[in-house]
Amino acid sequence: MTVYEMQREIMRLKKENDICILAHSYVAREISEIADFTGDSYALSVKGAGAENQNIIMCGVRFMAETVKILAPQKKVVLSNPAAGCPMAEQMDRELITRLKEMNPGRAVVAYINTTAELKTVCDVCVTSSSAEKIVKAMPEKELIFIPDINLGSYIAKKCPEKDIKLVSGGCPTHARISKRDVDSARSAHPGALLLVHPECVPEVTAAADYVGSTSGIMNFAKSSNAKEFIIGTENSIAEHLQYDCPGKRFYELSKDLVCHNMKLTTLPQVLQCCRGEFGEEIVLETGLMQKAKKCIDKMIEYGG
Numbered sequence: 001m002t003v004y005e006m007q008r009e010i011m012r013l014k015k016e017n018d019i020c021i022l023a024h025s026y027v028a029r030e031i032s033e034i035a036d037f038t039g040d041s042y043a044l045s046v047k048g049a050g051a052e053n054q055n056i057i058m059c060g061v062r063f064m065a066e067t068v069k070i071l072a073p074q075k076k077v078v079l080s081n082p083a084a085g086c087p088m089a090e091q092m093d094r095e096l097i098t099r100l101k102e103m104n105p106g107r108a109v110v111a112y113i114n115t116t117a118e119l120k121t122v123c124d125v126c127v128t129s130s131s132a133e134k135i136v137k138a139m140p141e142k143e144l145i146f147i148p149d150i151n152l153g154s155y156i157a158k159k160c161p162e163k164d165i166k167l168v169s170g171g172c173p174t175h176a177r178i179s180k181r182d183v184d185s186a187r188s189a190h191p192g193a194l195l196l197v198h199p200e201c202v203p204e205v206t207a208a209a210d211y212v213g214s215t216s217g218i219m220n221f222a223k224s225s226n227a228k229e230f231i232i233g234t235e236n237s238i239a240e241h242l243q244y245d246c247p248g249k250r251f252y253e254l255s256k257d258l259v260c261h262n263m264k265l266t267t268l269p270q271v272l273q274c275c276r277g278e279f280g281e282e283i284v285l286e287t288g289l290m291q292k293a294k295k296c297i298d299k300m301i302e303y304g305g
């Protein structure tokens, strides 16, 4: 089957089987073309939970599918490729956070949404890269612990000097491998271009950027800017999507290494198989766990909404 034939068959099966497809902005172009919603992790969780369809296929990584399941437990939520996890989401476990809380009584725990459902059960509020600053500012507590991304945490700590934020050492292996040296070489190769980066990058990289924001933030900034050239400092699929969406502008990758292999695991033929019920993993979480984890996600929507 050609790409076009597969896409047509997926569109037919979506209708026949009452399926909503969610695609994170990091997945391949041919998948985002057949998705009902594309976007960053915050937008996808809200859109997924609010969708009218009974069946959701999440083309992204496991924590994203878990978040939708927690927000809409009555729906069947399928992760497009069972092997697609976010390494950062699995860096910390419940025991570690429980110990941290005991050692820091009174500090509220702010969890990046890139965490497992189990970890969310012991955290106070979730944030995404697009909502973190607003949520942290809105929290009544002054003393916080931010997990698991030390780079996003230190970026938010700078934006919220009124808060006392304790950071814990974790992060995204894809973004953390980008260095100031990559910035310098991209800037000298494209001297007129604006540098747009994700806050999961190390502080020397975010400090050198013209704009720092979530995947959707970066895309919106580039689309609405009058500038014509941009260096994109997040997963390289964003530069590709932007080049399709804005043919009159030029987009350069900050580094060839900005590839999230987990986000690349889902392929179009697999999405077709998911629509036929032949592939993917249905997310099944224990009810008590979902109720506890939901408190932390509900707080995110309350403060960030």
Ligand code: 13P
Binding pocket: 039, 040, 041, 042, 086, 114, 128, 129, 130, 172, 198, 200, 213, 214, 215, 216
């Ligand atoms: P966004 O919240 O910007 O979608 O980021 C998710 C992610 O995994 C970034 O690496």
Ligand code: SF4
Binding pocket: 061, 085, 086, 087, 088, 089, 114, 172, 173, 174, 175, 200, 235, 260, 261, 262, 263
């Ligand atoms: Fe996780 Fe990083 Fe991949 Fe995002 S880019 S899903 S944070 S490993």
